[in-house]
Amino acid sequence: MASAQASGDPAAAPNPPKPYRPPAPTPRLRPLGILALIGALRHNALECWAAEHFERPIVRVPLPIGHAVLVHEPAAIRHVLLDNAANYRKDALQRRVLSAGLSDGLLSAEGEQWHVQRRTLAPMFARRSVMSFAPAMMEAAQALAARWARHADGATIDVAAEVTRLTLDVLERTIFSDGLGRDAEQFRLAMTAYFNSIGRISPLDLMGVPDFVPRIARLNVRSSLRFFEAAIDTMIAARRARLAANPADVPRDILTLLLDALDPETGERMTAQEVRSNILTFIAAGHETTANSLAWSLFLLSQSPAWRERVEAEVDREIGSPIEGLADRLTVTRAAIEEAIRLYPPIAAISRVATAGDTLGGEPLRRGSLVVIAPYVLHRHRRLWDDPDVFDPGRFLGDARKSIDRFAYLPFGAGPRTCIGSAFALQEATLVLAVIMSRFTLTLAPRHAVWPLLRVTLRPEGGLPMTVRLRNARAQQAG
Numbered sequence: 001m002a003s004a005q006a007s008g009d010p011a012a013a014p015n016p017p018k019p020y021r022p023p024a025p026t027p028r029l030r031p032l033g034i035l036a037l038i039g040a041l042r043h044n045a046l047e048c049w050a051a052e053h054f055e056r057p058i059v060r061v062p063l064p065i066g067h068a069v070l071v072h073e074p075a076a077i078r079h080v081l082l083d084n085a086a087n088y089r090k091d092a093l094q095r096r097v098l099s100a101g102l103s104d105g106l107l108s109a110e111g112e113q114w115h116v117q118r119r120t121l122a123p124m125f126a127r128r129s130v131m132s133f134a135p136a137m138m139e140a141a142q143a144l145a146a147r148w149a150r151h152a153d154g155a156t157i158d159v160a161a162e163v164t165r166l167t168l169d170v171l172e173r174t175i176f177s178d179g180l181g182r183d184a185e186q187f188r189l190a191m192t193a194y195f196n197s198i199g200r201i202s203p204l205d206l207m208g209v210p211d212f213v214p215r216i217a218r219l220n221v222r223s224s225l226r227f228f229e230a231a232i233d234t235m236i237a238a239r240r241a242r243l244a245a246n247p248a249d250v251p252r253d254i255l256t257l258l259l260d261a262l263d264p265e266t267g268e269r270m271t272a273q274e275v276r277s278n279i280l281t282f283i284a285a286g287h288e289t290t291a292n293s294l295a296w297s298l299f300l301l302s303q304s305p306a307w308r309e310r311v312e313a314e315v316d317r318e319i320g321s322p323i324e325g326l327a328d329r330l331t332v333t334r335a336a337i338e339e340a341i342r343l344y345p346p347i348a349a350i351s352r353v354a355t356a357g358d359t360l361g362g363e364p365l366r367r368g369s370l371v372v373i374a375p376y377v378l379h380r381h382r383r384l385w386d387d388p389d390v391f392d393p394g395r396f397l398g399d400a401r402k403s404i405d406r407f408a409y410l411p412f413g414a415g416p417r418t419c420i421g422s423a424f425a426l427q428e429a430t431l432v433l434a435v436i437m438s439r440f441t442l443t444l445a446p447r448h449a450v451w452p453l454l455r456v457t458l459r460p461e462g463g464l465p466m467t468v469r470l471r472n473a474r475a476q477q478a479g
């Protein structure tokens with residue numbers, strides 16, 4: 001098995017950077033018992049992991065709701081997510097927590113409905129289509145930079161909140177490119193309320209209590225969801241009318257692409273409900289994840305002067321060049337993001353349930369077993385990475401990158417249910433990071449201790465207060 005080397009490109013980096021080990025919980029000496037585990041899962045699921053999970057390829061765990069197997073071995077992961085994927089469905093807990101009622105959207109659909117949607121939606125997230133969204137991503141980045149530039153030089157801002165606002169802005173510009181209409185502010189407020197209240201794992205979920213038993217946190221969400229659905233339906237209806245009247249005059253944003261999308265096999269369109277569910281799904285799946293990638297990248301670069309300088313040199317050279325292919329030319333910037341989501345994968349665990357018995361890692365696996373593949377553990381696994389806890393974007397540059405096993409690095413999952421938005425997310429994060437790095441120097445606020453907190457996504461606990469200073473005049477003009 002290939003292992004990921006922490007080598008980098010020595011020719012390009014004459015002074016190898018001092019190794020930086022960013023904050024992370026020290027793995028426990030022994031795995032937690034079941035009651036302590038439930039408590040820890042609620043508080044910060046990242047603090048549950050024990051040393052043996054980072055050392056052994058497969059660990060079996062007895063649970064009150066059955067049997068769990070923690071799988072952190074590339075060949076076994078490939079078996080579950082790709083070769084025998086048909087035997088492993090998404091488990092109800094993850095679907096419930098992540099998709100919060102978006103049952104007709106791609107993230108939570110299963111079986112034939114998922115197949116049809118995936119092939120219908122695939123062209124929308126293919127490379128060419130994603131590249132057509134680059135100008136909207138740049139405009140959102142410039143808007144953020146303009147907002148920051150208006151703060152006093154040296155002001156402290158919550159960078160995590162700022163980049164979350166930015167990723168929503170990007171989705172707004174790429175899905176509804178002609179704006180949210182009269183109720184824009186109310187729409188944004190309902191959206192924020194909705195996404196803030198989903199995502200807490202209810203103890204009822206962990207006990208396996210069925211869906212029809214209401215979860216208090218979710219009751220509060222219903223009115224936001226209803227407002228949302230109505231607002232999106234209005235926008236769908238208005239766009240349909242425009243498409244019927246004069247298709248040439250309609251923007252080619254995600255809304256139009258969704259309404260126009262045809263199943264390549266049957267030629268059928270999606271229902272209005274599926275279009276709406278997928279809009280909500282893209283917002284749910286795409287905003288916090290991408291925001292966390294940006295927040296962690298900015299934090300890590302602020303702690304690693306050598307890598308910050310390399311990223312600055314690259315963005316100073318490239319930022320004014322044509323937008324066509326820009327994200328592809330920003331290789332060091334992108335490597336910093338890939339390394340950030342290795343250390344802090346926004347989706348820190350992926351889970352599946354075996355629908356029939358199987359053999360995994362040479363041992364029998366019972367039907368109904370819960371299979372947990374945690375990118376957080378996999379990406380720091382002692383058998384797979386050199387200096388796994390060290391920040392080193394060099395792993396993702398040149399030949400070093402080629403030695404990373406496809407199934408040892410899973411920020412976007414793998415197999416048929418791999419993230420459909422990965423190219424979108426990486427392009428967005430690269431362009432936005434480049435704009436920010438070209439214009440500002442960010443320093444962590446004094447006395448703020450950064451800590452990773454796993455609440456649906458892996459985010460910096462309590463936000464990311466940073467002092468923002470303008471860089472030099474040349475960079476200002478380029479931005």
Ligand code: HEM
Binds near residue numbers: 090350422
């Ligand atoms: C850095 C940002 C992102 C990360 C780390 C991420 C991660 C993931 C992961 C790990 C999965 C697979 C889950 C599993 O197998 O159980 C997934 C699925 C998915 N993601 Fe992303 N994602 C990101 C951004 C986005 C964006 C921007 C969008 C859409 C605009 C998106 C839409 C989806 C959808 C629809 C699925 C379900 C795909 C399917 O089941 O066919 N994601 N994502």
